[in-house]
Amino acid sequence: MCGIVGYLGSELAAPVILDGLRALEYRGYDSAGLAVLGPNGLTLRRRAGRIDDLASLIDEETLQGTIGIGHTRWATHGSVTDHNAHPHADATDRLVIVHNGMTDNVHRLRDHLVADGHEFRSETDTEVIAHIVGLEYAAEGSLSKAVATTLRQLDGAHSILALAADEPDLLVAGRVGAAGGIVVGHNDTGAFVASDLPAVVQHTSEIRVLQANEVVTLSRETAEFTDLNQQPIKRRSMSVPWDPVAAAKAGHRHFMHKEILEQPRTLADTIRPRVTLDPVELELDGFDLPLKATSIDRVVIVASGTSYFAGMVGAHYLRDVAHLPCSVEVASEFAYAPGPISPQTLVVAISQSGETADVLVAVDRARTVGAPVTALVNTPGSELTRAADEVLHLHAGPEISVAATKTFVSEIGLLYLLACKLGVDRNLLGPEELASNVAAIAHAPIAVARALELEPKLEQLARRYHHFKNFLYMGRGLAHPIALEGALKLKEISYIHAEGFAAGELKHGPIALVEPATPIVAVVLDDTMRAKTLNAVTQIRSRNGRVILIATEGEDLHDDLADDIILLPPTPSTMAPMVSIVPLQLFAYHVAVWLGLDVDQPRNLAKSVTVE
Numbered sequence: 001m002c003g004i005v006g007y008l009g010s011e012l013a014a015p016v017i018l019d020g021l022r023a024l025e026y027r028g029y030d031s032a033g034l035a036v037l038g039p040n041g042l043t044l045r046r047r048a049g050r051i052d053d054l055a056s057l058i059d060e061e062t063l064q065g066t067i068g069i070g071h072t073r074w075a076t077h078g079s080v081t082d083h084n085a086h087p088h089a090d091a092t093d094r095l096v097i098v099h100n101g102m103t104d105n106v107h108r109l110r111d112h113l114v115a116d117g118h119e120f121r122s123e124t125d126t127e128v129i130a131h132i133v134g135l136e137y138a139a140e141g142s143l144s145k146a147v148a149t150t151l152r153q154l155d156g157a158h159s160i161l162a163l164a165a166d167e168p169d170l171l172v173a174g175r176v177g178a179a180g181g182i183v184v185g186h187n188d189t190g191a192f193v194a195s196d197l198p199a200v201v202q203h204t205s206e207i208r209v210l211q212a213n214e215v216v217t218l219s220r221e222t223a224e225f226t227d228l229n230q231q232p233i234k235r236r237s238m239s240v241p242w243d244p245v246a247a248a249k250a251g252h253r254h255f256m257h258k259e260i261l262e263q264p265r266t267l268a269d270t271i272r273p274r275v276t277l278d279p280v281e282l283e284l285d286g287f288d289l290p291l292k293a294t295s296i297d298r299v300v301i302v303a304s305g306t307s308y309f310a311g312m313v314g315a316h317y318l319r320d321v322a323h324l325p326c327s328v329e330v331a332s333e334f335a336y337a338p339g340p341i342s343p344q345t346l347v348v349a350i351s352q353s354g355e356t357a358d359v360l361v362a363v364d365r366a367r368t369v370g371a372p373v374t375a376l377v378n379t380p381g382s383e384l385t386r387a388a389d390e391v392l393h394l395h396a397g398p399e400i401s402v403a404a405t406k407t408f409v410s411e412i413g414l415l416y417l418l419a420c421k422l423g424v425d426r427n428l429l430g431p432e433e434l435a436s437n438v439a440a441i442a443h444a445p446i447a448v449a450r451a452l453e454l455e456p457k458l459e460q461l462a463r464r465y466h467h468f469k470n471f472l473y474m475g476r477g478l479a480h481p482i483a484l485e486g487a488l489k490l491k492e493i494s495y496i497h498a499e500g501f502a503a504g505e506l507k508h509g510p511i512a513l514v515e516p517a518t519p520i521v522a523v524v525l526d527d528t529m530r531a532k533t534l535n536a537v538t539q540i541r542s543r544n545g546r547v548i549l550i551a552t553e554g555e556d557l558h559d560d561l562a563d564d565i566i567l568l569p570p571t572p573s574t575m576a577p578m579v580s581i582v583p584l585q586l587f588a589y590h591v592a593v594w595l596g597l598d599v600d601q602p603r604n605l606a607k608s609v610t611v612e
């Protein structure tokens, strides 16, 4: 949450910072601001609203400096106003910081400062931190020491980036706690620092990652890492395979549309490096747990939001293919009530961003009892990649739209491969079964591509339904998490109330909501649940319910079963989750477009949720 950007080099800083902030706007878009150091000293521009509002404040004065810092905010302490926007200055106005995180002990720190005569111009914890950095700077005479000393006083998880008028040739970033990544990189114009890769990969693919309890001091050519006691740390650079074009809209009106449409390729990128059909092979990046596969007694999947729903699909795979007892836990619940887990429990953490605080805390909890953790992550270099014992990368490329789409499908594909791998390692999956599973997953990208051909129908469906105020989504078995994810997509980007439930539960409550003004989206796959889900649909129809049926073709489908039927391409039932979500993503997308909403940056949300 919140995006931090900094630049120090030979180019004008303001345009570089604005570009970086645009690339990070998905992390928060309540307000934006920047500070540039030029011949006339520090110039600040801050505004509630989007980056484009900030851009309108860029004038000659801000265009003078070649060093600066910027911020796009997801509000925590303090409401959404110009004066709460970052950067914030210290008491001397000669030092500024931007900040990502939440300070648990802010009231105590602020009270001390107020007692010492400090006055504050905002309600943010960031301004309190800026004043402390300023005091430490006055005492230490070094910005990097001041940042390190300040971070030691803060409770919670933070990253900050500081710029001081008296040290005009460096930027200092620091980080404490698990949440709030910082990446740095150089090219021949200078140094870049940001909270996430999309702001840096447009300038260089060689990056270094700041870890918890570290400070990095950047000059135009160098990056010096230390711990919070100023002891030097060697940090190797890593090459990020993300192509800057992948983080651009590429002619699409919205990132979400681009990301939905690129799913056949991104799913193939997840699967293809890991399987071959002739000879049949499945290789999971040298997957090597501290625990032998045969010693695992059960699997617990932890994740949040969309990744949690992917985990629900994965639990079916792990039970069916690897014959492992498997439960799926909302990360924020598991973190504080993990239940009985042991070193024999394999914990699988799933996260697109790899920075979700709830997931990181859950992983920490699992590791304290010695449970091995395998992480499925999309963002290279993210915190979760370091917190886990084993990392399986999604390789889905940057996902910029706040609503997750392509990473959901890649997570499911990768969970299927993990289930097959554990099935083989546990001697449960023979060569023939493996061959048939590998063939099925290798063809899944093609089935996803065929589902995308349904877009014109979904656009028309969205046109007819976008004025409805409530939707219900239901499915059973593997279709249940798809119904939940379909409802989440609709509510996130269209602000329409949508609730998903297991179709078998209809008769236990939700049926009371059935009436023509509440359309019910029923997901029906070609599996053992089909007849039962269709029975539920019939019960809805006999109560004048309005039904949108998303189903694979079959003799049991007839026109009066539903008001609208979207036929899915034929797909093996195990692969159907990756295919059946596509029409639901497209439906949600087009509803939001018909409603004229900001699809990529829905209100109140942020892409990386780095606070608990």
Ligand code: F6R
Pocket (backbone or CB within 6 Å): 304, 305, 306, 307, 308, 350, 351, 352, 353, 354, 355, 356, 359, 402, 403, 404, 405, 488, 492, 607, 608, 609
């Ligand atoms: C939904 C969405 C969120 C995330 C959730 C977890 O479209 O984007 O629900 O899925 O915040 O994020 P990650 O996967 O980054 O841990």
